[in-house]
Amino acid sequence: WRPRSRSPPKYPGALPVIGHVPKILKNLNDLWTYFRKICDYMVEHDGLISLQVGPHSIYVVSDPDDASVIANTCLEKSYHYKFSNNFVKNGLVTSDSATWKVHRKILNPAFSPLVLNTYVDEMNVQAQHLVSKLTLYAEKGPIDVKGFITEFVLRLICRTSLGLKPEDQEMIDTDYAKAIDEISRVYNERGFNVWLYPSFMYDLSALKRKEQELITRIENIINPVIQKRRSDLKGKYITNDDASTDSVKGKFKPLLDLLLHLADEEQIFSDTEIREHLDTFVLAANDTTSAVLRNTLLMLGTYPDVQERLYKEVKEVFHNEDLGKHDLTKLVYSEAVIKEVLRLHPPVPFVARDLQSDVVLPKYTLRAGNTCALSLYDLNRHSSWGPDAKEFNPDRWLNPDTLPQNPYAFAGFSIGKRNCIGKKYAMMTLKTSLAHIVRKFHISGDITDLKWKIEVVLKPITPALVTLTLRS
Numbered sequence: 172w173r174p175r176s177r178s179p180p181k182y183p184g185a186l187p188v189i190g191h192v193p194k195i196l197k198n199l200n201d202l203w204t205y206f207r208k209i210c211d212y213m214v215e216h217d218g219l220i221s222l223q224v225g226p227h228s229i230y231v232v233s234d235p236d237d238a239s240v241i242a243n244t245c246l247e248k249s250y251h252y253k254f255s256n257n258f259v260k261n262g263l264v265t266s267d268s269a270t271w272k273v274h275r276k277i278l279n280p281a282f283s284p285l286v287l288n289t290y291v292d293e294m295n296v297q298a299q300h301l302v303s304k305l306t307l308y309a310e311k312g313p314i315d316v317k318g319f320i321t322e323f324v325l326r327l328i329c330r331t332s333l334g335l336k337p338e339d340q341e342m343i344d345t346d347y348a349k350a351i352d353e354i355s356r357v358y359n360e361r362g363f364n365v366w367l368y369p370s371f372m373y374d375l376s377a378l379k380r381k382e383q384e385l386i387t388r389i390e391n392i393i394n395p396v397i398q399k400r401r402s403d404l405k406g407k408y409i410t411n412d413d414a415s416t417d418s419v420k421g422k423f424k425p426l427l428d429l430l431l432h433l434a435d436e437e438q439i440f441s442d443t444e445i446r447e448h449l450d451t452f453v454l455a456a457n458d459t460t461s462a463v464l465r466n467t468l469l470m471l472g473t474y475p476d477v478q479e480r481l482y483k484e485v486k487e488v489f490h491n492e493d494l495g496k497h498d499l500t501k502l503v504y505s506e507a508v509i510k511e512v513l514r515l516h517p518p519v520p521f522v523a524r525d526l527q528s529d530v531v532l533p534k535y536t537l538r539a540g541n542t543c544a545l546s547l548y549d550l551n552r553h554s555s556w557g558p559d560a561k562e563f564n565p566d567r568w569l570n571p572d573t574l575p576q577n578p579y580a581f582a583g584f585s586i587g588k589r590n591c592i593g594k595k596y597a598m599m600t601l602k603t604s605l606a607h608i609v610r611k612f613h614i615s616g617d618i619t620d621l622k623w624k625i626e627v628v629l630k631p632i633t634p635a636l637v638t639l640t641l642r643s
């Protein structure tokens with residue numbers, strides 16, 4: 172007869188006042204295994220539980236219906252995202268919800284299919300470069316593909332964002348790419364070192380000095396690039412309407428042109444914001460796209476029959492030196508394979524929101540002032556995917572009847588309003604590179620050999636070893 176509590180169940184083991192803090196600290200060395208235990212408990216309890224960190228609750232959600240409400244109503248990112256405020260404050264990933272609403276609307280057209288199609292030639296160029304590098308290691312036993320793939324993704328995103336001449340490009344491919352890689356490690360390190368959460372502790376640390384040094388280095392590279400492009404363009408900017416008109420082979424208009432147009436003609440972005448958006452795109456594209464390409468190669472090694480089917484499709488579609496934009500749409504099975512890899516191994520397993528007001532869900536009420544983590548990893552394995560939810564089955568993507576009714580159950584690119592703006596760009600990059608690689612090599616490898624650790628993205632702690640054999 173007592174009214175049922177509207178608070179979600181609490182994960183066992185919380186101590187009075189401090190809650191789960193001691194458990195989290197004890198498991199810092201292997202947080203991924205600890206988080207898996209928490210999430211397994213969550214799945215057994217209708218996909219919503221809470222953790223207690225001092226006076227603060229962290230709700231963890233994997234029910235697609237609840238997650239869709241949270242993802243569309245709570246647009247403020249959690250405290251952790253603010254760690255990178257010195258660097259990319261108003262970039263889309265980290266910006267506060269008011270800034271985000273304005274900027275996202277302005278930037279959406281830069282990721283329309285018409286604009287993205289102009290990048291296909293550059294995607295081919297970079298995929299060929301990757302294949303030629305990998306060829307040097309073919310027939311030579313297992314290699315760790317991580318470095319090759321990261322270089323490919325960074326070169327491509329830097330080129331399509333900045334659009335430099337080849338002679339200036341070298342500095343971006345090396346110095347800038349390296350600094351971006353290093354600064355993402357700084358934020359990972361702070362994110363998983365609770366002692367460095369309070370600003371006064373962080374400000375005294377060597378990590379803060381390193382962050383400052385990297386920010387200065389990146390600004391010194393990017394700011395002159397922005398200024399040079401501005402003077403080269405001399406007012407001839409790209410606009411949202413004509414973004415797609417220039418589709419001469421090999422030519423494309425980089426994102427920077429659109430940002431400069433918005434800054435100079437429409438006074439929308441400051442120079443700092445232009446840099447923050449560019450750096451955000453590179454940061455957000457790098458680890459994620461690299462992880463999916465690496466995982467896909469390993470999955471193809473683990474499932475040779477899937478690899479042969481994919482190879483057959485590539486052979487049927489891919490006749491010339493380059494893939495055309497129409498060829499990409501014909502790679503239907505390849506797309507199914509990539510989505511299935513992304514479903515089972517999402518590089519970003521959690522995203523987190525700050526609850527600015529109470530969220531009333533059918534069963535529970537989440538209280539304002541707390542944090543909500545959406546477990547993208549568990550959404551992707553939700554029971555609505557069917558009894559084979561945890562199995563690798565690309566065929567499920569070929570028949571809409573075998574997909575969950577709730578589209579929010581596929582969360583590889585996050586869900587709701589703050590989902591990934593670069594998802595089409597990423598899919599095109601992945602399809603192009605995969606087709607080039609599979610056309611050239613037979614791949615052996617085993618994803619089940621990998622051990623994982625969680626940073627902002629899920630990373631293997633063991634090398635991602637792949638053996639490449641040249642196809643005749």
Ligand code: HEM
Nearest residue numbers: 263264455456459460463519522584585589591592593597
């Ligand atoms: C397979 C590759 C990718 C995956 C798995 C991925 C995944 C995600 C996820 C999970 C989020 C939500 C992050 C959060 O809320 O914390 C996100 C947001 C974002 N991604 Fe991606 N991403 C990929 C590629 C890219 C690429 C290539 C770009 C840029 C060209 C990009 C740019 C962004 C941006 C700017 C956001 C913030 C969007 C917003 O809040 O409006 N991503 N991505």
